[in-house]
Amino acid sequence: MYNFTLWDILSNLLLAARWTVLLSAIAFVCGGIAGVLVLLARVAPLRPLQTAMKLYIELFQGTPLLMQLFIVFFALPLTGIETSPWTAAAVALTLFTSAYLAEIWRGCVEAVPRGQWEASASLAMSYGEQMRYVVLPQALRIAVPPTVGFSVQVVKGTAVTSIIGFVEVTKAGTMITNATFQPFLVYGLVGLIYFALCYPLSLSAKALERKLNVAR
Amino acid sequence: MAYRFDFSSLADYTPVLVQGVATTVGLTLIGGVLGVGIGIAGAAARSSGNAPVRFAVGSYVELIRNTPFLVQLFFIFFGLPSLGVRLPEWQAAVLAMVINLGAYATEIIRAGIDATPKGQIEAGASLGMTGPQIFRYIILGPAMGKIWPALTSQIIIVMLGSSVCSQIAVEELSFAANFIQSRNFRPFEVYFLATALYLALAIALRWLLARLGDRMFRGGARV
Numbered sequence: 001m002y003n004f005t006l007w008d009i010l011s012n013l014l015l016a017a018r019w020t021v022l023l024s025a026i027a028f029v030c031g032g033i034a035g036v037l038v039l040l041a042r043v044a045p046l047r048p049l050q051t052a053m054k055l056y057i058e059l060f061q062g063t064p065l066l067m068q069l070f071i072v073f074f075a076l077p078l079t080g081i082e083t084s085p086w087t088a089a090a091v092a093l094t095l096f097t098s099a100y101l102a103e104i105w106r107g108c109v110e111a112v113p114r115g116q117w118e119a120s121a122s123l124a125m126s127y128g129e130q131m132r133y134v135v136l137p138q139a140l141r142i143a144v145p146p147t148v149g150f151s152v153q154v155v156k157g158t159a160v161t162s163i164i165g166f167v168e169v170t171k172a173g174t175m176i177t178n179a180t181f182q183p184f185l186v187y188g189l190v191g192l193i194y195f196a197l198c199y200p201l202s203l204s205a206k207a208l209e210r211k212l213n214v215a216r
Numbered sequence: 217m218a219y220r221f222d223f224s225s226l227a228d229y230t231p232v233l234v235q236g237v238a239t240t241v242g243l244t245l246i247g248g249v250l251g252v253g254i255g256i257a258g259a260a261a262r263s264s265g266n267a268p269v270r271f272a273v274g275s276y277v278e279l280i281r282n283t284p285f286l287v288q289l290f291f292i293f294f295g296l297p298s299l300g301v302r303l304p305e306w307q308a309a310v311l312a313m314v315i316n317l318g319a320y321a322t323e324i325i326r327a328g329i330d331a332t333p334k335g336q337i338e339a340g341a342s343l344g345m346t347g348p349q350i351f352r353y354i355i356l357g358p359a360m361g362k363i364w365p366a367l368t369s370q371i372i373i374v375m376l377g378s379s380v381c382s383q384i385a386v387e388e389l390s391f392a393a394n395f396i397q398s399r400n401f402r403p404f405e406v407y408f409l410a411t412a413l414y415l416a417l418a419i420a421l422r423w424l425l426a427r428l429g430d431r432m433f434r435g436g437a438r439v
Contacts, residue, residue, distance in 0.1 A: 013408035061283035062372075062418040066390055067411040074403040096423040152282065159284035162378060170287055185292035191283045191291060 004180045010189060016172030017193050023168060024155045024197075026090050027046060031097025031154070032147075034113060038102035042110050045127065053102070060099030065160050068092045070205040073164050089161035097154055104150060149205035152198045159194070169193055223405050229396045232379040236392030237413060244375040244421070247313030251374065252367065254314060255321020258349060262322060264327050273322065275295070280319035286380045288312050293384045297310060309388075317374045324366045328359030361433030368425040372418050379414070389413060 042053035060068065072095075073088040081087075112135050120134040162171035173190035177183045226233075262273045280288065292315075293308040303311065332355050340350040382391035393410035398404040432435075 016372060059415065062376075062415045063411045064376040064390065064414055065405055066379040066382075066413060067393075070393075070403070070407040071411060074407060078404060082360075098359040156284040159286045162286070163380065170284065170290075173287070173290070177294065182298075183290070184296070184298035187287060187295045191279075191287050194283045194287060195279060199278065202278070202282055 003082050004176075004182075006185075009176055009180060009182070009186060012176060013169055013172055013186070013189055013193060016167060017169045017197070019166070020155065020158050020168040020170075020193075021197065023089055023131065023158045023161065023164070023166070024151070027093035027097050027158070028151055028154050030090070031093040034094060034098035035101030035105065038098050039105045039109070040131075042102055042106050043201055057099045057103050060096055061103065065092070065096055065157055066163060068096055069160060069164050085161065085164050085166040088164055089158070089166045093154065093157055093161070096157060097150075100150055100153065101147065104146050105139065108139040110147075111142055112138045142212065145205050145209035148201060148208060152201045152205075155197050156194065219404075221405060222402060223409070224402055224411060225400045225402055226396065226405060229392075229400070232392045233389070233409070233413070234395060236387065236389035236410075237387065237417070239306075239388040239391075240375070240378060240414075240417065243313060243378050243381065243386070244371070245308055246310050247317055247378070248371045249355050250310075250314040251317025252371075254318030255325050256320030256356070256369075258318060258323035259329055262326050264347065264351070267279045271302065277319045277322050281323065283376045285312065285316050288316060289380065289384060305381075305384050308384060309378065309386045312381075313374055313378060316377070317370065320370045320374075321367060324363050324370060325359060327366075328361075328363035329355055331362055332359060357433060361429070364425075364429040364433060368422060368429070371425065372421055375421060376414060376418065393424060 017172065038053055038056060041049045042057070044089070069088060069092045072092040073083060076083040076088060076091070116134055116138065117130060120130040123134065158168055159170040162168060162174065165171070167175075169190055173186050177186045180186065258273050258277070261269050262277075265273070289309065289312040292312050293303065293305070296303065296308075336354055337350055340354045345353070378388060379390040381388055382394055385391065387395075389410055393406045397406040400406070
């Protein structure tokens with residue numbers, strides 16, 4: 001029987017961790033872009049649009065990521081789109097991220113004092129101009145720490161994609177466990193890899209928050 | 217070609233779904249109560265204990281908050297038997313949920329405790345109350361009231377997260393969905409229905425917890 005050294009296990013996990021990082025990055029960037037659109041629709045002065053986006057957010061925040069993944073994984077082929085675990089994972093995580101980010105950012109936009117809207121309106125700025133030049137720049141400042149904090153949820157969310165067969169670090173852990181019969185070691189290492197990815201993000205979110213509070 | 221939805225084949229599996237919902241609710245109930253209990257203990261230890269205790273609780277919180285629930289679950293279910301701790305599926309699931317919620321609850325409740333005005337603690341001390349009395353009668357109630365909405369959200373996140381417990385063969389709602397779709401080959405309908413059930417559970421739980429919070433922390437919550 002072949003014996004696996006610690007380095008065999010760790011190096012394979014680290015290779016798989018690349019996909020965790022890549023998927024997180026894709027989900028975060030695409031989710032961020034989609035999130036801005038959802039946010040703009042969510043706060044737009046148009047009742048039906050607001051309601052629709054509220055439902056969208058409620059839907060993604062009120063259902064498990066696992067179910068969202070399954071639905072995307074099984075629903076996309078029905079519309080004729082060829083689905084691999086890769087695309088299903090990327091699409092589902094993007095939608096998930098967009099809903100959460102839009103909700104976080106809505107709080108930030110609403111934290112901008114009402115007077116700022118009124119002042120810019122009294123300068124004859126249009127809604128778009130108010131948003132673009134007055135409200136968003138101020139909202140952006142308060143939005144940075146919670147956004148960085150949420151990125152941790154995205155990284156952790158990628159673990160669930162292992163269930164639809166996307167080979168990232170958790171799936172690699174399962175596969176390696178099946179070969180080595182050392183679940184304690186392997187899942188311990190998997191946990192540590194996630195910790196190494198997420199803890200710096202958590203720390204910087206906390207540091208950014210502190211900086212923002214001091215600046216105020 | 218348009219896809220034809222067919223929910224009729226799901227009717228035969230109603231008992232499986234009911235069983236799944238009941239298990240999810242049960243897991244959430246036990247996990248929620250014990251997890252919040254650990255959160256209160258952890259928050260108390262972190263805000264009053266000595267330095268090593270604070271460090272230990274802080275490490276626990278950060279370790280859990282920065283790793284995925286699925287990995288924690290696998291570690292407990294597959295990893296712990298190497299140490300001689302062999303748990304049945306549902307016990308492993310409950311343990312993982314309690315440990316997970318406990319870490320988040322510790323952090324949330326601590327924020328509430330930190331927001332207690334110093335004057336109130338001093339007022340308690342000047343009435344001759346002991347440390348635990350001050351914690352129990354002065355700090356905890358208003359702190360829980362303040363952070364109740366955040367705690368509610370976290371409990372709902374844990375409930376939704378419990379869907380991955382299907383991976384260690386706990387027969388909860390998503391396990392039921394997997395089981396049914398492997399029988400009737402209608403994955404889309406099944407997952408659609410399971411997702412709707414989760415949404416209904418989340419809405420119901422939010423409503424229930426809001427009522428509970430109103431009842432338990434009346435007066436303290438509204439600032």
